[in-house]
Amino acid sequence: EDKVVQSPLSLVVHEGDTVTLNCSYEVTNFRSLLWYKQEKKAPTFLFMLTSSGIEKKSGRLSSILDKKELFSILNITATQTGDSAVYLCAVRSSGDKLTFGTGTRLAVRP
Amino acid sequence: DVKVTQSSRYLVKRTGEKVFLECVQDMDHENMFWYRQDPGLGLRLIYFSYDVKMKEKGDIPEGYSVSREKKERFSLILESASTNQTSMYLCASREGGLVDEQYFGPGTRLTVT
Numbered sequence A: 001e002d003k004v005v006q007s008p009l010s011l012v013v014h015e016g017d018t019v020t021l022n023c024s025y026e027v028t029n030f031r032s033l034l035w036y037k038q039e040k041k042a043p044t045f046l047f048m049l050t051s052s053g054i055e056k057k058s059g060r061l062s063s064i065l066d067k068k069e070l071f072s073i074l075n076i077t078a079t080q081t082g083d084s085a086v087y088l089c090a091v092r093s094s095g096d097k098l099t100f101g102t103g104t105r106l107a108v109r110p
Numbered sequence B: 001d002v003k004v005t006q007s008s009r010y011l012v013k014r015t016g017e018k019v020f021l022e023c024v025q026d027m028d029h030e031n032m033f034w035y036r037q038d039p040g041l042g043l044r045l046i047y048f049s050y051d052v053k054m055k056e057k058g059d060i061p062e063g064y065s066v067s068r069e070k071k072e073r074f075s076l077i078l079e080s081a082s083t084n085q086t087s088m089y090l091c092a093s094r095e096g097g098l099v100d101e102q103y104f105g106p107g108t109r110l111t112v113t
Helices: none
Strands: A003-007 A010-014 A019-026 A032-038 A044-049 A056-058 A061-066 A071-076 A085-092 A098-100 A104-109 B004-006 B010-013 B019-025 B031-038 B042-051 B054-057 B064-070 B073-078 B087-096 B099-104 B108-112
Touching: A003 A085, A003 A098, A010 A019, A019 A032, A019 A085, A019 A104, A032 A071, A032 B099, A044 A056, A044 A061, A044 A071, A044 B099, A071 A085, A085 B042, A098 B042, B004 B087, B010 B019, B019 B031, B019 B087, B019 B108, B031 B064, B031 B073, B042 B064, B042 B073, B054 B064, B073 B087
Parallel strands: A010 A104, B010 B108
Antiparallel strands: A003 A019, A019 A071, A032 A044, A032 A085, A056 A061, A061 A071, A085 A098, A085 A104, B004 B019, B019 B073, B031 B042, B031 B087, B042 B054, B064 B073, B087 B099, B087 B108
């Protein structure tokens, strides 16, 4: 059975801090790892990673994958209150399904 | 932009009622998915469909069925709602083939009393 574990479960930081969110996985026939941000409603897509060691970056957010150690991290620098959300990690194996972790709830205080 | 819409944002039903949740996507996507999201359990896949009239069970299909008569529409059916089906239900669609990203609808918060 495919498994995705995220840590920490929740995190409280102050504006301007840098945070690192973790995602580890155990899947057969790994294909890709995806990060989503979920505020009050629909998860919105952030990144998709397929290759080890290649950083994906979008503004203050970046992510990298390590296929040997089976994990990914999502970094957010200079956090803002608008970054407060649940961050979801999901892995696709060879079929059509995504397996999701339980998410990390990030709260950014002013 | 891909748009995935769900028929209701909030729904309250009684135990034993038959419940229909509708999802529509406007991007001609091949694959559609129904998840439920519960605190501490994350998103769990109920059913998915990889083509019209084709469906496959996800991780927690018990108590649910689905229908996909048209490519853009995927319905989730609770034949006889129970209180343990109180949850947030999220629909998603995916282009298919080599594209992995799924696009989500806004969710339906269902309460069964």
